[in-house]
Amino acid sequence: MSDLLRETASRCSNWGKWGPHDERGTLNYIKPETIVQAAGLVKRGAVFSLAVPFDSKGPQTGNHPRRFNPIHRMMLTGGDYSSGAVKLPGGVGFSDDMIIMPTHCGTQWDALSHCFVEGQMYNGYDANEISSQGARRNGIEKMANGVVARGVLVDMPRLKNVPWLEPGYGISIADLDAAIQAEHVDVRTGDALLVRTGHIAMCRDKGAWGDYAGGDAPGLAFDTAEWVHRREIAAVATDTWGMEVRPNQVPGALHPLHQVFLPFMGLLVGEIFDLDTLADDCASDGVYEFLFVAPPLPITGGVGSPINPLAIK
Numbered sequence: 001m002s003d004l005l006r007e008t009a010s011r012c013s014n015w016g017k018w019g020p021h022d023e024r025g026t027l028n029y030i031k032p033e034t035i036v037q038a039a040g041l042v043k044r045g046a047v048f049s050l051a052v053p054f055d056s057k058g059p060q061t062g063n064h065p066r067r068f069n070p071i072h073r074m075m076l077t078g079g080d081y082s083s084g085a086v087k088l089p090g091g092v093g094f095s096d097d098m099i100i101m102p103t104h105c106g107t108q109w110d111a112l113s114h115c116f117v118e119g120q121m122y123n124g125y126d127a128n129e130i131s132s133q134g135a136r137r138n139g140i141e142k143m144a145n146g147v148v149a150r151g152v153l154v155d156m157p158r159l160k161n162v163p164w165l166e167p168g169y170g171i172s173i174a175d176l177d178a179a180i181q182a183e184h185v186d187v188r189t190g191d192a193l194l195v196r197t198g199h200i201a202m203c204r205d206k207g208a209w210g211d212y213a214g215g216d217a218p219g220l221a222f223d224t225a226e227w228v229h230r231r232e233i234a235a236v237a238t239d240t241w242g243m244e245v246r247p248n249q250v251p252g253a254l255h256p257l258h259q260v261f262l263p264f265m266g267l268l269v270g271e272i273f274d275l276d277t278l279a280d281d282c283a284s285d286g287v288y289e290f291l292f293v294a295p296p297l298p299i300t301g302g303v304g305s306p307i308n309p310l311a312i313k
Helices: 003-012 025-029 032-039 078-082 156-160 173-183 199-206 222-230 256-265 276-285
Strands: 047-049 071-076 096-100 108-110 148-155 192-196 235-238 268-271 289-293 304-306 310-312
Touching (some): 003 256, 025 268, 032 148, 032 289, 148 173, 156 192, 192 276, 222 256
Parallel strands (some): 235 268
Antiparallel strands (some): 148 289
16 A cells, blocks of 8 residues: 555544444444434426446456456246247236346445555444355445435536546546536535536447446546535545546555545445436536435445436435
């Protein structure tokens, strides 16, 4: 671990902040009163799904050696009944299906057990608590009822008057501050910060995912870690595969911002969020805050979860 990483992690650490046994991290910033306030942002009843479709056309194109797009298989179909292969009384029939997928292949949350540094994950838990049976500590199920918050969208391409940020662009503290000022919104304790880079829009324009999953990408610069920490943000999500800028900005470090956000800060991190339609609506009505609802599946011991996050205005 480099000196820069170690110093930043130390300044941003939340170990022990919510007690020695905490496994929820920054979701502790979300209080009942903040949820009530967030619910009050619903004025029109407009609902925006921020998920990409979970299907064989998803963003995984072979760049990651262990991730693939969802595989959807039918277990019972209409043909099974019409052919007589399956019979039930009274002519009734039921279809059934199954999904095989990595939890991180599409729109998803990273659990606090997803990343560990020097043998330790969030709140000092031993990385050996993650075994072939799953994560005994910091599993995604610990967050199943905690992701209801005020959401704030930061639309960086619109701020810069470009269709998308180019791969390799690091979103700086100055960028975040400028966007928030331009949108006439603030960032508060317990917020979910959604950062649009336009990377999915770029893929749509090109008609292919290309190296979206694993290649160079725009994203948060490393020095935004302390900005996020100071504002006591509950969750951060982007429309990119890895959330932070790639190539990474700390020499010799793989996903350095992940190394600070997850194991030290205990921050919920979301990736592959489709923010384009929401961004168009926010630009239209000038409102960049909304009720944000995005609970993970309570996968016991899971180190991540697919989700269908909703922004409600």
